[in-house]
Amino acid sequence: MTPEELISRLATDLPKLNLKGWVDKEHAVVELPAANIPELFKFLKTTPDYDFKMFLDLTAVDWFEIRKPRFDVVYHLLSIEHNHRLRIKAQVEEGEAVPTITKIWEVADWFEREVWDLYGIKFTGHPNLKRILMYDEFKGHPLRKDYPYDKRQPLIAETWPVRKIQVKMKEADVIHRP
Amino acid sequence: MSDTLIPGVYQTTKLDRALGWARKYSIFMYPFVTACCGMEYMSVASSHYDIDRFGAGLPRFSPRQADVLIVVGTISQKMAPVLRRVYDQMCEPKWVIAFGACASVGGPYDNYSTLQGIDRIVPVDIYIPGCPPRPEMILDGLMKLQEKIQNQKQDLI
Numbered sequence A: 001m002t003p004e005e006l007i008s009r010l011a012t013d014l015p016k017l018n019l020k021g022w023v024d025k026e027h028a029v030v031e032l033p034a035a036n037i038p039e040l041f042k043f044l045k046t047t048p049d050y051d052f053k054m055f056l057d058l059t060a061v062d063w064f065e066i067r068k069p070r071f072d073v074v075y076h077l078l079s080i081e082h083n084h085r086l087r088i089k090a091q092v093e094e095g096e097a098v099p100t101i102t103k104i105w106e107v108a109d110w111f112e113r114e115v116w117d118l119y120g121i122k123f124t125g126h127p128n129l130k131r132i133l134m135y136d137e138f139k140g141h142p143l144r145k146d147y148p149y150d151k152r153q154p155l156i157a158e159t160w161p162v163r164k165i166q167v168k169m170k171e172a173d174v175i176h177r178p
Numbered sequence B: 001m002s003d004t005l006i007p008g009v010y011q012t013t014k015l016d017r018a019l020g021w022a023r024k025y026s027i028f029m030y031p032f033v034t035a036c037c038g039m040e041y042m043s044v045a046s047s048h049y050d051i052d053r054f055g056a057g058l059p060r061f062s063p064r065q066a067d068v069l070i071v072v073g074t075i076s077q078k079m080a081p082v083l084r085r086v087y088d089q090m091c092e093p094k095w096v097i098a099f100g101a102c103a104s105v106g107g108p109y110d111n112y113s114t115l116q117g118i119d120r121i122v123p124v125d126i127y128i129p130g131c132p133p134r135p136e137m138i139l140d141g142l143m144k145l146q147e148k149i150q151n152q153k154q155d156l157i
Helices: A003-013 A034-046 A108-119 A161-171 B015-024 B037-045 B080-089 B100-105 B135-151
Strands: A020-024 A027-031 A054-062 A071-079 A084-092 A097-099 A122-124 B029-033 B068-072 B095-099 B126-128
Touching: A003 A020, A003 A027, A003 A084, A034 A071, A034 A084, A034 A097, A054 A108, A108 A122, B015 B135, B029 B037, B029 B080, B037 B068, B037 B100, B037 B135, B068 B080, B068 B100, B095 B100, B095 B135, B100 B126, B126 B135
Parallel strands: A027 A084, A097 A122, B029 B068, B068 B095, B095 B126
Antiparallel strands: A020 A027, A054 A071, A071 A084
């Protein structure tokens, strides 16, 4: 199926899911409310015409101060049988949760933990939602746009005095940081 | 041996010099390899560049048997306590080489996850710049370290 066909057929097959579709650089994109995600994914995986057997990617986008709702959750799917791809987006406000898809694709487990770790988006129904990349003592979510880029959270004290000169220079405003 | 020496001739030296000479040619390295610089380290260690010529050819994979901790690659904040612990487990006398830009100052990773130079948590003797450094540069750094070992005051423990 071409991307255009894919989008128009999806819209007619699933009218009650509020799908909004468009083609972005020859890539089919579908946007829908976050609550409808598990239903759509179950349909896409089990219907032979679509046959999206492979879960490629899950990530998020932070539109801090640019847009409301603040986050996009982005999924990528691939059908090996038919060789077509689909990008699925859902808009999420800060503090809102997204239903998990680990019951449909188990591989999404670590992806959802990563999104929780770096963006702070919760997934309801996830079996083990805790940090995957950062350490447990870490405060905040580092890929959010309001996380200060030069904020450090060291696990052990910086004991060696070599850097004291640098600290002094920073206090004296010798080092310029943009 | 004895018939090549002239009878009655002897040499004198200082204990510091003799110990330094012995120590600089029997460096046992502990390679703490975490990133792509490890490829350069392997190339130096193998036959083409051959750090065995400098007496540093035997990597020990236990910090208790090592003299030189060579930190090869990026150290993240999560890894920092491990590095500190490895350093603490080494026996005196011990030296540290920061291998490459990441180990020296954090390299290109000025962000939340990366330790900005291992000298924040362990004392460093030699910094080897480069991303990654050429094998010749590593040999140069090793010779600088040997010079330092030779000329320092040797602690007798």
